[in-house]
Amino acid sequence: MDRGGGHLSPEPMDAYTAPVQPRPAPDQSSRPNRRLRSDLKRDRWLYLLALPGILFFIVFKYFPMYGLVIAFENYSPFKGIIRSEWVGFAHFERFFSNPDFLLLLRNTMAINFMKLFLFFPLPILLAILLNELRSDKYKKLIQTVVYLPHFLSWVLICGLTYLLFATGDGFVNKVLAELGADKWVVLTNPKLFWIMITSQSIWKEAGWGTIIFLAAIAGVNTQLYEAATIDGAGRLRRMWHVTLPAIRTVIVILLILRIGEIMDVGFEQVFLMSNGAVSEVADVFDTYVYRVGVQQGQFSFTAAVGLFKSIVGLTLVLLSNWLAKRFGEEGVY
Template identity: 70%
Template sequence: MWGVVIAFQNYSPFMGVMDSPWVGFDHFVRFFSNQDFYLLFRNTMAISLLNLVFFFPLPILLSLLLNELRSEVYKKWIQSVVYMPHFLSWVIIAGITFLLLSQSSGIINKMFVSLGFAKYDFLTNENNFWLLLTIQNIWKEAGWGTIIFLAAIAGVDPQQYEAAKMDGANRLRQAWHVTLPAIRSVIIILFILKLGHIMDVGFEQVFLMMNGAVSDVADVFETYVYRTGIQQGQFSFSTAVGLFKSLVGLLLVIGANKIAKRFGEEGVY
């Protein structure tokens, strides 16, 4: 954390942290007054909220469905299949996406042409970019996200299911009235932690999928930090941007944790 101090300096690698001149909040003022700030904030929040709304509930739903499988062999096979994309790098995911959706040589567009339809612009259409990132994220990480929820479900007392059966509850009612309440605390904790990363949308994924046609909707804080910090050598300014992201995440975690406590949940701390 000591390195964060360069956000308040005009840091020079030759002068070091101790001798670089102090500038206070100048980098933050420059960042907030920059005309790109609104664009970066909009894109980052839009991608994060789409992931929060569509991606976060899917591991929970998938865990409930896996829990209903009675064949252990089939269950383990399904788990292995849905876990597998997590171990693929974003470079491979981006390559698969281009092979499928490229307008010139993509498999899907070739199918459209063979069926008599016109080619569709998947990769260079601004209206598709945020949704495309969300679908990629779901395919890659939804299965891996079930691990924690399945572990929590495994700790549910079987007698609760037996009592529910005696009361006439079917499988759906058991999942709704027994399983979900039993793992509610885990869901809330993971949701709070997810809010802490709401300003992090994944540099690799966005950078690999980004192109000139979609730059207005693809440029996020991470790509901006890469350009200013790595390519242009503005270490202090890029550190200030990163510190702003961290503070937003910290405030969201603290706020969400307090709300959870008021509703009687354990929270993160």
């Protein structure tokens, strides 16, 4: 108030400030999309390189899963998958009650367990021994020799086996006859069939299996070997205390994947080496599916057999991966 003028003066007012409008929150859903586009743009050549493999799995692994529904139908090629009669678990019940089920399970598990305990450790041992070679020249030569059988087909390998061990005119039996020794009955001896199949797999794939382990050994810190040498450790102790612990994670991962294939023996090898004399020990799930599904046309029944194998394999992978993590390993995922 103005005391001299006798009139009121307005009170001083603060400067007017407009209310601040809240900034719109960023669209959270757009962040993953922007990140995906950024990753695709940055690594476009890597994704392009992986595209054939991705397409392979989509076309030949995931898309055919739609056909698994015929395991629950009486599938007819004329009616198609959609119009075929639905029978539920009838084919599974028939398979599990079939007298051949236990025989197939025994043969399949026996061959795979022999491969697991005899074949699986050999690439590890061979990779460690190759790593200990001082001469790069001999190392490359031996690697080439042990890799070559992998590129031979099972038809050729089985043919070589017949040429070597045929009872009448096989090379081995001819040599034994010249020496006056008894002939070896290998191809028609049921007691030797599982060993013969395992031996063929070892000869064909043991060298090729060393590639992953050699790559893992190449990544081991050389200072660990130097420290072990200073402490007085010899070659065997360095292999046991340095090399094996360093590649243990790779060994566990490959072991888990191998356990997942415990129901797959391999059709070609067993089919080519089978004959009437060894049928009791040579009939496995793969040959049974071919005989019943392809030759007899029971597609739904053999689809149920294949689905059973897949479920068992998946269960074993999940179980073994869980056990690996319980023991402190990384596992597959």
